[in-house]
Structures are given as structure tokens and as C-alpha cells.
Amino acid sequence: MNNDIPRTVPIQSATFSNAVNAEIRRAAATGIYDIRGGGAKRRVPHFDDLLFLGASVSRYPLEGYRETCGTNVTLGTRFAENPIELDIPITIAGMSFGALSGPAKEALGRGATLAGTSTTTGDGGMTPEERGHSAKLVYQYLPSRYGMNPDDLRRADAIEIVVGQGAKPGGGGMLLGQKIDDRVAEMRTLPKGIDQRSACRHPDWTGPDDLEIKILELREITSGRVPIYVKIGATRPYFDVALAVKAGADVVVIDGMQGGTAATQDVFIEHVGIPTLACIRPAVKALQDLGLHREVQLVVSGGIRNGADVAKAMALGADAVSIGTAAMVALGDNDPRYEAEYNALGTTAGAYDDWHEGRDPAGITTQDPKLAARLDPVEGGRRLRNYLNVMTLEAQTIARACGHNHLHNLEPEDLCALTMEAAAMAQVPLAGTDWWPGKPGTGY
Amino acid sequence: MATTYDLERDGLRGLNRALHALAGSTPNEAWEVVNPRGSHAIAVGLDAPVDVTVRGSTGYYCGGMNKQATIRVAGSVGPGVAENMMSGTVIVDGDASQYAGASGHGGLLVIKGNASSRCGISMKGIDIVVHGSIGHMSAFMGQAGNLVVCGDAGEALGDSIYEARLFVRGSVKSLGADCIEKEMRPEHLDLLAGLLERAECDAKPEEFRRYGSARKLYNFKIDNAY
Numbered sequence: 001m002n003n004d005i006p007r008t009v010p011i012q013s014a015t016f017s018n019a020v021n022a023e024i025r026r027a028a029a030t031g032i033y034d035i036r037g038g039g040a041k042r043r044v045p046h047f048d049d050l051l052f053l054g055a056s057v058s059r060y061p062l063e064g065y066r067e068t069c070g071t072n073v074t075l076g077t078r079f080a081e082n083p084i085e086l087d088i089p090i091t092i093a094g095m096s097f098g099a100l101s102g103p104a105k106e107a108l109g110r111g112a113t114l115a116g117t118s119t120t121t122g123d124g125g126m127t128p129e130e131r132g133h134s135a136k137l138v139y140q141y142l143p144s145r146y147g148m149n150p151d152d153l154r155r156a157d158a159i160e161i162v163v164g165q166g167a168k169p170g171g172g173g174m175l176l177g178q179k180i181d182d183r184v185a186e187m188r189t190l191p192k193g194i195d196q197r198s199a200c201r202h203p204d205w206t207g208p209d210d211l212e213i214k215i216l217e218l219r220e221i222t223s224g225r226v227p228i229y230v231k232i233g234a235t236r237p238y239f240d241v242a243l244a245v246k247a248g249a250d251v252v253v254i255d256g257m258q259g260g261t262a263a264t265q266d267v268f269i270e271h272v273g274i275p276t277l278a279c280i281r282p283a284v285k286a287l288q289d290l291g292l293h294r295e296v297q298l299v300v301s302g303g304i305r306n307g308a309d310v311a312k313a314m315a316l317g318a319d320a321v322s323i324g325t326a327a328m329v330a331l332g333d334n335d336p337r338y339e340a341e342y343n344a345l346g347t348t349a350g351a352y353d354d355w356h357e358g359r360d361p362a363g364i365t366t367q368d369p370k371l372a373a374r375l376d377p378v379e380g381g382r383r384l385r386n387y388l389n390v391m392t393l394e395a396q397t398i399a400r401a402c403g404h405n406h407l408h409n410l411e412p413e414d415l416c417a418l419t420m421e422a423a424a425m426a427q428v429p430l431a432g433t434d435w436w437p438g439k440p441g442t443g444y
Numbered sequence: 445m446a447t448t449y450d451l452e453r454d455g456l457r458g459l460n461r462a463l464h465a466l467a468g469s470t471p472n473e474a475w476e477v478v479n480p481r482g483s484h485a486i487a488v489g490l491d492a493p494v495d496v497t498v499r500g501s502t503g504y505y506c507g508g509m510n511k512q513a514t515i516r517v518a519g520s521v522g523p524g525v526a527e528n529m530m531s532g533t534v535i536v537d538g539d540a541s542q543y544a545g546a547s548g549h550g551g552l553l554v555i556k557g558n559a560s561s562r563c564g565i566s567m568k569g570i571d572i573v574v575h576g577s578i579g580h581m582s583a584f585m586g587q588a589g590n591l592v593v594c595g596d597a598g599e600a601l602g603d604s605i606y607e608a609r610l611f612v613r614g615s616v617k618s619l620g621a622d623c624i625e626k627e628m629r630p631e632h633l634d635l636l637a638g639l640l641e642r643a644e645c646d647a648k649p650e651e652f653r654r655y656g657s658a659r660k661l662y663n664f665k666i667d668n669a670y
Contacts, residue, residue: 145528148549149509149549150528150530188587189568189587189588190607191607194606195663197585203585204542204546216484216485217485217504217508220489221460221489224457
């Protein structure tokens with residue numbers, strides 16, 4: 001061998017990356033698909049691909065810190081006798097007791113209440129702890145109907161009919177046996193320790209015409225007192241939003257593919273559904289075409305992380321946003337202080353997603369009493385409150401810079417895009433131009 | 445004595461509000477609902493031991509989420525009768541459409557005629573007695589409770605069933621995934637006798653066969669993935 005001849009350096013395949021090959025080897029060894037929690041991890045066009053233009057000669061900014069910039073939002077103004085009044089347009093998304101520990105649910109309720117917003121139940125029903133610590137609680141009405149009862153329905157401040165979620169539109173949920181302890185089993189009327197399946201479709205209605213009748217029934221049971229939300233996983237946002245509105249929804253929640261789940265197949269999370277950024281404008285257009293934008297409120301979720309994301313979602317037409325994964329991180333999920341324990345589980349802080357296994361070092365996605373005790377619900381609530389406050393302050397900062405005295409006054413004209421994809425999805429100009437792909441009147 | 449409520453004249457919300465107002469009381473008077481004309485969501489969310497008779501056929505979700513009340517429909521019912529019932533009794537003199545007793549947690553649903561597909565879907569403790577036959581995919585994902593069918597059962601009975609117990613007197617077109625025929629033991633005959641008596645049915649417990657979960661889908665493994 002002549003060492004003087006230059007050699008090519010080893011090149012890893014972009015198609016068969018280390019991660020791809022590792023999954024092939026794992027599949028070959030086990031014969032079963034990978035299950036995990038969280039939302040899509042792949043890079044997709046997102047709010048980071050948008051920028052605010054800010055005030056300049058043609059726009060007049062508001063003074064930071066001093067001039068008023070409203071953040072309140074009212075959800076459910078269409079039909080409900082008692083719409084939900086929130087101080088901030090950032091709600092806590094549905095996460096179940098079962099998927100999360102009791103202290104984690106309590107912390108979410110405490111934090112949301114301190115920040116003046118709502119939290120949401122999840123599959124498995126409503127616990128007294130979360131009702132007790134949540135000033136505004138949205139009760140999810142799910143296909144599984146685990147723990148569903150009319151008393152809790154009437155105790156709720158709003159009802160959210162879950163048609164789907166962004167991580168798995170068209171799919172059901174899973175809660176593996178490690179997390180089915182006595183209490184979870186009793187709430188769900190299931191044997192302890194089995195791997196539990198949550199249905200992918202509702203047992204007693206099919207299609208938008210039935211949904212309208214289901215909403216009628218829920219309104220009758222609650223005497224029309226509380227708003228009824230319809231939550232959909234983002235796939236065909238224009239038509240799904242239009243149909244939800246036609247069925248009588250007071251609020252539509254649309255969840256993009258970055259939205260998390262407690263557990264489902266990785267292939268589902270990464271390959272079904274569309275990015276959050278892609279679903280907002282079609283959803284808003286559906287509301288506008290029906291003459292109901294702002295009368296039926298739109299809540300957007302899936303990958304909301306900071307005040308800029310909040311402001312961008314609202315500039316595109318959302319009335320509020322919802323967070324799940326970010327709220328868990330605020331409580332301590334994936335915190336590097338548990339790095340040694342993450343390593344012991346074969347992962348690292350920031351990448352831990354085996355939430356279904358119930359071995360969460362942060363004590364959030366577990367029913368193990370010892371692990372769950374690691375999360376102090378009072379401190380967790382304080383951290384969530386702080387985080388929500390920061391997001392709100394950040395969104396206000398941006399709104400003021402754009403000359404708006406309320407977050408709801410943000411508009412698409414405040415935005416530009418960094419990439420062609422983001423420009424097309426958000427329907428805002430590519431930075432430095434007045435054009436986006438598909439812009440009406442441009443011919444292409 | 446009975447309070448008569450004309451649904452066509454006085455409206456649905458008025459009926460349900462009046463019946464909800466009985467919660468926490470022990471009503472002396474029965475209620476009679478006339479002119480239902482296929483309306484949806486009649487007598488839903490009740491929470492009192494009141495007798496309600498609906499004179500005619502109803503639409504979707506009659507008696508939905510019932511607690512304590514005894515609701516009798518002198519006619520046939522649309523989809524989702526007694527859905528998510530918690531307790532009490534719902535009796536249908538005629539036939540029932542799809543999803544009868546869906547996700548019911550308790551109480552007794554009696555259907556004197558036939559029930560369509562997905563009867564007892566996702567049942568969580570309700571007892572259902574059907575004097576006639578039931579359609580396909582009944583007791584799908586049934587978790588708890590008892591489904592008694594005096595006639596025949598359609599395709600895929602008890603698919604993906606958990607711990608619900610199924611009793612069928614006639615033929616079963618096919619069993620769903622993880623549903624098998626099981627031994628009828630004395631305690632099951634006793635249970636069945638009691639349910640048949642409560643449902644005003646003169647069938648003999650010995651004429652039935654019992655079906656339930658093989659419990660092979662209870663754990664997520666490769667053999668269950670196809």
C-alpha cells in the first residue's frame with residue numbers, strides 16, 4: 001500500500017445516517033417499531049423561519065415597558081354563556097394523569113393559575129388535584145372516554161372534544177403497563193399493568209354531521225354554560241376547521257406535528273401530519289371565509305417555545321396558543337442535572353423521549369412514587385408561572401416594537417420569511433421582497 | 445301523577461333543564477315526554493331517581509350520561525342511546541341504532557327489539573340486555589360490564605375486548621380479535637339469571653354461551669402487532 005496516495009475521507013451517508021442505521025439495527029433485533037413520546041424531531045419549517053419587521057418610518061412603535069400592550073383573551077364567545085377569560089393567550093395543553101404524575105399535573109394547575117391561564121385534562125379523566133389547583137380547567141372529551149363522567153363534565157370550565165392531535169392525527173394513544181398503577185387502572189376501568197390502548201376514533205359519532213349532534217348533547221348536559229372546543233391534528237386544516245365550525249365549535253384548537261404525545265410510534269410522529277407553521281393560514285382562511293374569524297377563536301399548538309413564537313402565531317391569525325412540551329421542560333423535563341441518570345437509560349438530557357416507560361428521572365412522566373416525589377408541585381408551579389410570564393413579556397416586547405397595543409393586533413404584515421418554504425406556508429413575503437410562493441396575482 | 449312535557453311545543457333545553465333541576469331530590473312525580481319526533485339528546489345528563497317515559501321515537505343520545513333515572517322509550521331510538529350511562533335504567537321498547545350503551549360505566553340498558561352495530565362499544569361497566577339481535581363490531585374494546593344478546597350477534601363480536609362479559613343465545617357470525625368462547629360457570633348462570641329477570645326477559649340462562657377476552661393483546665409485543 002502506497003501511503004503517499006491521497007485517500008478519500010470516510011463520508012457518512014446523508015440517507016443512511018448513524019441514526020437511521022441504528023434504527024434499522026434496532027428493528028432487526030426486536031421485530032417491533034419504536035415507541036416514544038414527544039413530537040416531531042425532524043427539522044421542519046417553523047416560526048424560526050419568520051422575522052418581525054418592526055416599526056420604522058412607516059410604522060410607529062410603542063414604548064417598551066411603559067405603554068400598554070394588552071394580552072388578555074376571551075375563548076368561547078360564540079355560543080357559551082360563560083366564555084373563558086384569560087389574562088394571557090398561552091394555555092396549557094391536554095396532558096393526562098397517567099402519562100404525567102400527580103405532582104406534575106398539580107404543578108401545571110398551579111403555574112397556569114398563577115399566570116392567569118387555563119390548563120387541560122387528558123386521557124383518563126379529571127383528578128381532584130388538578131381541578132383543585134386549576135382556576136380554569138378544560139376537560140378533554142376523548143375517544144377512549146376513560147374516566148369520562150357527567151359530574152366532571154359539569155365541573156369543567158370548558159370542554160375540548162379531541163378529534164386528533166398533531167403528533168398522531170388519525171392514531172390512538174398508548175399507555176404501557178409500567179404506568180398503569182392502581183389509581184390509573186381504576187380511573188380507566190382497566191386491569192392493572194396491561195398495555196393500554198386509547199381508541200383512535202370516538203365510539204358514538206362519525207363525521208361532521210354526527211359531531212354537530214354530539215356538541216348539541218354536551219351543550220344540553222351543561223345547559224350551554226361552558227365553551228366547547230374541538231381539537232384537531234393538523235392535516236387538512238382548511239376543511240377540518242370549516243367542518244368543526246359548521247358542527248358548532250366555540251373554539252378550534254389545531255395542533256401541528258411538533259406537538260407532543262405521551263407515547264406513540266416514532267414513524268407516526270415523524271411522518272403523519274403537517275408542521276404547525278403550515279396549518280395556521282389555512283385555518284384562519286376557513287374562519288374568514290365563514291365570517292367567523294375572531295368569533296370562533298383559534299388556538300394553535302405544536303412547538304411553541306417562547307414569546308416570539310407566541311407573537312408569530314398570533315400575527316398569523318391565532319387568538320391564543322397552547323403549550324405542552326415547553327411546559328414540561330419548564331417543570332424540569334430533560335434537565336441536564338439528571339444527565340447521569342439519562343445516560344444510565346441510554347440517552348442524554350434533551351433527547352430523553354421514552355416517556356411511556358415511566359422511568360423519567362425528572363419525575364414528570366412517571367407513576368413511580370419515588371420518582372414522582374422529585375417534583376415539588378409548588379416549585380414546579382412557580383417555575384411554570386415564571387416561564388409563562390417571560391413568554392408574555394417577550395410577545396409584548398415584539399408587539400410594541402411593531403406598534404401594537406394588544407397582542408391581537410399583530411398581523412401578517414408584521415412578518416417576513418427567511419426561506420421560500422416558510423414564505424409559502426405563512427403566506428408572508430420572503431425577506432427583502434414583496435413576494436411569496438403562491439401569492440395571488442403573481443402567476444406562480 | 446305524571447308531568448307531561450310537549451317537546452315539540454316547549455323545546456329541548458327546557459326539558460333537560462327541568463329534569464336537571466331534580467338533581468339531589470327524590471321526585472314523587474313521573475315525567476312523560478310527548479311529541480319527541482326523533483329529537484336528539486332527550487333526557488340527557490339526568491341525576492335523580494325520576495321515571496321518564498318518552499312517547500315516541502328519538503334521535504341520537506337519548507338518556508346519554510344518565511345517573512339514577514329510569515328512562516323508558518315507547519318507540520325506537522337513534523344512535524348512542526344511554527351513551528356513557530353511569531347508573532339508572534334505560535328501556536327501549538323498539539329497536540336501537542348504532543352505538544347503544546357506548547362507553548357506559550354503569551346502570552342497565554334494555555332493548556326490547558334489535559340493536560344495530562357497535563352495541564356496547566367501549567363499555568365500562570354498563571349492563572346491556574338486547575331481546576333481539578345485535579349488529580357487527582359489538583362490544584368493541586369492551587372493558588367491563590355485561591352484554592346479553594337473546595338473538596344473534598353480527599361479525600367481529602368483542603373485537604379487542606378487555607374484561608367485559610358477553611352472553612349470546614343465538615349464533616355469532618364471527619368473533620373479533622382476542623375474543624374467545626369461555627366456559628359458562630355457575631356464577632355466570634346466576635349473573636345471567638338476574639340480568640334477564642331485571643330486563644323482563646324469559647330466556648333461560650342455560651341457553652346462552654359466554655364470550656370474553658383471551659387476554660393475548662394485553663401486552664404490546666411483536667406477536668400482537670399484525
